[in-house]
Amino acid sequence: MKYVEAINQALHNLMEEDDKVFLIGGGVSSPFYAGQSIKGLLERFGKERVIDTPVSENAVTGVAIGTALTGMHPILMFPRMDFMWYAMDQLVNNASLMEQIYDYKLPLTVWACINRGGEQGAQHSQALQGIFTHVPGYKVYMPTYSESAKNLLVKAVKDDSLTLYIDDHWLYQTDLTYRASEYNDDFVGETVVTTSYMFVEAQKMFMNKNIDLINVEILKPLNLEPIIESIKKTGKLIILEGAWSGGFSSQLAVKVMDECFHFLRASPKIICLPDCHAPTSSYLEKKYYSYSERK
Amino acid sequence: MEVIKKFETEIGEAVIRGDIKTPCHLCIGQEPVAVGVCKALRKTDVIYSTHRGHGHYIAKGGNIDRLHDEIYGKETGCTKGKGGSMHLKAPEVGFMLSSPIVGGTIPLAVGSALAFKMLKKDSVAVAFLGDGATNEGVFWESLNFSAIYKLPVIFVVENNGYATHLPYQNHSRGSIMCKANEFKIMVESSFNDVNEIYRKTKDMVYRAKNGYGPQLLEVETVRECGHVGMIDERKI
Numbered sequence: 001m002k003y004v005e006a007i008n009q010a011l012h013n014l015m016e017e018d019d020k021v022f023l024i025g026g027g028v029s030s031p032f033y034a035g036q037s038i039k040g041l042l043e044r045f046g047k048e049r050v051i052d053t054p055v056s057e058n059a060v061t062g063v064a065i066g067t068a069l070t071g072m073h074p075i076l077m078f079p080r081m082d083f084m085w086y087a088m089d090q091l092v093n094n095a096s097l098m099e100q101i102y103d104y105k106l107p108l109t110v111w112a113c114i115n116r117g118g119e120q121g122a123q124h125s126q127a128l129q130g131i132f133t134h135v136p137g138y139k140v141y142m143p144t145y146s147e148s149a150k151n152l153l154v155k156a157v158k159d160d161s162l163t164l165y166i167d168d169h170w171l172y173q174t175d176l177t178y179r180a181s182e183y184n185d186d187f188v189g190e191t192v193v194t195t196s197y198m199f200v201e202a203q204k205m206f207m208n209k210n211i212d213l214i215n216v217e218i219l220k221p222l223n224l225e226p227i228i229e230s231i232k233k234t235g236k237l238i239i240l241e242g243a244w245s246g247g248f249s250s251q252l253a254v255k256v257m258d259e260c261f262h263f264l265r266a267s268p269k270i271i272c273l274p275d276c277h278a279p280t281s282s283y284l285e286k287k288y289y290s291y292s293e294r295k
Numbered sequence: 296m297e298v299i300k301k302f303e304t305e306i307g308e309a310v311i312r313g314d315i316k317t318p319c320h321l322c323i324g325q326e327p328v329a330v331g332v333c334k335a336l337r338k339t340d341v342i343y344s345t346h347r348g349h350g351h352y353i354a355k356g357g358n359i360d361r362l363h364d365e366i367y368g369k370e371t372g373c374t375k376g377k378g379g380s381m382h383l384k385a386p387e388v389g390f391m392l393s394s395p396i397v398g399g400t401i402p403l404a405v406g407s408a409l410a411f412k413m414l415k416k417d418s419v420a421v422a423f424l425g426d427g428a429t430n431e432g433v434f435w436e437s438l439n440f441s442a443i444y445k446l447p448v449i450f451v452v453e454n455n456g457y458a459t460h461l462p463y464q465n466h467s468r469g470s471i472m473c474k475a476n477e478f479k480i481m482v483e484s485s486f487n488d489v490n491e492i493y494r495k496t497k498d499m500v501y502r503a504k505n506g507y508g509p510q511l512l513e514v515e516t517v518r519e520c521g522h523v524g525m526i527d528e529r530k531i
Contacts, residue, residue, distance in 0.1 A: 022413070048413065054443065056440060058432065058433045059401075059437045060436075060440065062399070062401070062405065065402075066343075066409065068406070069407065070414075089396060089433070090402065090433075104384075
């Protein structure tokens with residue numbers, strides 16, 4: 001099953017099972033904005049449960065929080081992460097406080113999409129996972145495989161607590177499955193940690209190399225165990241992230257150094273986007289996203 | 296009203312003595328709004344409050360000891376000492392929460408109203424806000440959103456004439472009624488009189504529950520103290 005179909009199936013199942021679950025956000029009834037992931041939802045569940053809102057990201061986020069405090073389970077969608085900045089007050093000052101300060105359960109799933117490339121430029125491309133691993137109170141999921149795209153969305157909704165689920169449009173037409181790492185202990189190699197689409201990049205970058213590839217899909221709360229176990233074997237860590245520096249990957253590197261410094265034979269290396277905004281022209285865009293050339 | 300005034304006075308004095316550190320925005324002078332509005336509501340109706348929220352909490356029926364303890368930072372407080380004066384809650388009586396980000400709780404009330412509509416519950420949600428908050432974008436977004444979906448929400452604007460230290464004529468052009476009228480929202484205005492506020496809220500609750508959509512009540516009220524604590528920065 002394709003990644004995008006997995007998301008779509010999860011949404012159909014979740015909304016069918018529980019009539020408290022509903023989808024809300026700007027563009028949720030339009031495949032132009034939300035792609036094939038929302039296919040058939042409007043026809044099946046009606047506009048009462050597929051609420052296509054005015055472009056008022058901040059208020060709409062507050063509205064979703066309010067419904068979650070009053071017995072509903074909203075899935076709040078941002079077809080592009082770039083527009084989440086408008087909603088940052090509600091996402092940070094309200095949503096993330098509910099559990100920790102007010103002791104409220106907040107059954108809110110925030111579904112955000114990284115939608116970049118194709119000359120979409122600096123404000124239609126951002127990957128902001130690092131902002132939300134930074135803010136207390138969020139669980140952050142970034143599925144890579146089709147099966148996880150479905151399972152993690154279901155998990156996010158059924159957990160009944162604040163979760164950010166981030167998908168990547170570059171994965172929509174893929175059908176990736178989990179495979180155990182083929183690392184060979186007899187030779188030297190490296191631990192490579194990837195998230196989201198970078199799993200695909202890593203396959204290209206390290207083709208025929210002896211790497212222990214660990215793809216992280218739950219960025220927060222992070223399970224460091226498998227990464228540490230791997231570093232005990234390899235002594236080297238490379239982190240690949242499709243975002244700016246100073247975010248999740250930097251924090252991961254620090255945590256690794258905290259936990260198993262004495263097993264590292266070299267300082268951790270982070271390969272991520274350059275410290276600049278995404279350019280628009282295809283020529284520049286290709287340079288901006290071509291990780292393999294940057295290594 | 297007297298209970299609120301007495302409570303606020305005692306808190307204000309404790310702040311001056313240095314017994315309380317958390318910023319306390321006192322509502323002395325604005326008690327009629329809290330009492331008039333909340334008396335017209337049932338326990339199942341919910342309210343969202345602001346930084347100046349002690350009066351709303353008491354008027355809605357919240358436990359005063361737990362409010363007192365919260366302000367003193369005790370574990371027995373309504374948010375276990377994690378919230379202080381500006382982060383209160385008493386969901387058992389419909390006081391959902393208060394928060395000091397100006398305008399931040401307005402869309403939460405709209406959300407509760409949307410949930411009531413979806414769950415077919417016979418309840419209304421109330422958002423308390425000040426005149427300063429009407430300049431936040433989220434206020435306008437919330438008016439528009441609630442008007443589109445005809446939600447059972449009441450916006451209560453406590454117009455005390457000041458956005459912290461800034462007088463109304465220096466922070467707003469046009470009246471609050473004009474702002475709401477643009478969205479075809481039914482508007483009432485009132486003086487700082489508890490009976491008038493009660494009567495008008497009662498009518499608004501009826502209309503909100505019977506499909507007339509969002510309502511807005513503007514009360515010309517008076518903030519007798521300063522923005523925070525007893526000391527009035529306007530007189531310094």
